[in-house]
Amino acid sequence: MPAYAATETLNQLQKNYPEYRYKEAVLNPTNPRDRTADWEADVVNQFRQHEAVREIVGERPSLTGRSLYIAKPIQITNGACLQCHSVAAAAPPTMLKIYGAANGFGWKHNEIVGAQVVSVPMEVPLAHADRAFTAFMASLAGVFVVVFIVLNIMLSWLIVRPIRRMSLAADGISTGDFNQPEFSEKGDDEVAVLGSSFNRMRRSLEKAMQMIDE
Numbered sequence: 001m002p003a004y005a006a007t008e009t010l011n012q013l014q015k016n017y018p019e020y021r022y023k024e025a026v027l028n029p030t031n032p033r034d035r036t037a038d039w040e041a042d043v044v045n046q047f048r049q050h051e052a053v054r055e056i057v058g059e060r061p062s063l064t065g066r067s068l069y070i071a072k073p074i075q076i077t078n079g080a081c082l083q084c085h086s087v088a089a090a091a092p093p094t095m096l097k098i099y100g101a102a103n104g105f106g107w108k109h110n111e112i113v114g115a116q117v118v119s120v121p122m123e124v125p126l127a128h129a130d131r132a133f134t135a136f137m138a139s140l141a142g143v144f145v146v147v148f149i150v151l152n153i154m155l156s157w158l159i160v161r162p163i164r165r166m167s168l169a170a171d172g173i174s175t176g177d178f179n180q181p182e183f184s185e186k187g188d189d190e191v192a193v194l195g196s197s198f199n200r201m202r203r204s205l206e207k208a209m210q211m212i213d214e
């Protein structure tokens with residue numbers, strides 16, 4: 001019964017995740033719907049041969065392309081399960097009426113009777129990975145654009161603008177116009193040093209011109 005509940009609940013879930021498939025694949029099932037396909041029987045037999053293996057993940061070809069699956073063993077660890085799954089005589093008559101007495105019996109305590117298998121077409125995880133990659137690249141590009149813009153603004157503000165002002169002032173002075181304002185560059189970075197050198201050069205030049213004029 002827990003298996004039935006799980007299968008039905010997952011059928012509901014499938015409305016939201018239609019590409020995912022869930023199956024309780026059992027070698028000798030009560031409901032023929034749950035019978036193992038060939039490849040599922042291989043997986044179940046691997047679990048039966050190696051009890052330590054608790055999970056198998058694999059890829060296989062399917063009708064709609066490659067498909068990814070994850071499987072976990074179904075082991076009968078609870079004695080109460082055997083009431084309905086050991087011998088037909090012990091099972092409730094209503095169950096026999098629906099499912100018959102031919103299959104779904106003969107399960108043993110601690111036996112691995114099947115596997116829970118979730119499978120999804122390979123395109124789905126690949127599309128997820130693709131989307132994650134695109135988002136990552138887009139955010140990387142975004143960060144680059146922001147850094148580029150900020151660098152440009154800083155470059156223009158801290159270096160290009162003061163140098164352009166100096167160049168204009170030098171142009172003015174070269175044509176004898178000494179009315180240029182002094183640079184009041186503060187700090188000790190290269191641009192400020194250049195500004196004060198420029199101021200000094202201008203004053204010397206101004207004095208030299210005055211001396212020539214006198």
Ligand code: HEC
Pocket residue numbers: 001002003004007024026028029030031032034074075076077078080081082083084085092095099104114
């Ligand atoms: C009251 C009877 C009853 C009990 C107790 C019971 N089951 Fe079942 N089980 C069924 C029936 C009926 C089905 C078929 C349900 C369906 O139509 O999918 C089933 C289906 C299953 C299936 C799916 C494969 C198949 O045979 O169709 C698994 C696995 C399963 N049972 C495991 C268990 C386990 C494990 C326990 C104990 C925890 C358990 N069952 C207890 C009646 C029972």
